Amino acid sequence: MIRNVIGFGTGILFGLGLAVSHMVDPGKVLGFLDFTGDWDPSLLIVMGVAVVVTFVAYRMAKGRSAPIFAELFQWPTKTAIMDPRLLGGSAVFGVGWGLVGYCPGPGISSLAYFAPQTVVFVVAVVVGSAAAGMIPTARIPAVAGT
Numbered sequence: 001m002i003r004n005v006i007g008f009g010t011g012i013l014f015g016l017g018l019a020v021s022h023m024v025d026p027g028k029v030l031g032f033l034d035f036t037g038d039w040d041p042s043l044l045i046v047m048g049v050a051v052v053v054t055f056v057a058y059r060m061a062k063g064r065s066a067p068i069f070a071e072l073f074q075w076p077t078k079t080a081i082m083d084p085r086l087l088g089g090s091a092v093f094g095v096g097w098g099l100v101g102y103c104p105g106p107g108i109s110s111l112a113y114f115a116p117q118t119v120v121f122v123v124a125v126v127v128g129s130a131a132a133g134m135i136p137t138a139r140i141p142a143v144a145g146t
Contacts, residue, residue, distance in 0.1 A: 003069045015109045021046040024110045026101025033098050089132070096124075 022028040023046060031040035066072055097103050100117070102110065104125050110118045 006069070014105065018106050018109045023106045024113075029097070029101040029106075033101075085135070092128070 018024050021043070023043070028040065029043065031038060032043040034040075061067070061073065064073075093103065100121055102118070102121050107118060107121045107125060111122060
């Protein structure tokens, strides 16, 4: 029960952070991505704060023996830096973000505005995620030095 309450509270805090930082405003995001036109660098602060918070939290978590609400940490075990799935997923994410000004978190938060384009975006994310889960993962041999 407490895990669900904390998860819900964390989700609300995340959504509020997105709203306060204007990450739910596609115009703001597209302005940030418009390097050759009327560039709006203000989202650099949002991203910088997110990187610092993640860095600190990761270091703090590494010092613990186990998470608060689980028996053990589930740290990444993959050693390859990049693979075709990562590159393809990153490209699809970047193109989608650049076309509509949403990434999944802000897109879901923006459902609260009841805008039809947001519903289309979220449905496309769900369908794309389901389709990505159907793509078989190929074993890629490790390259020396990676």
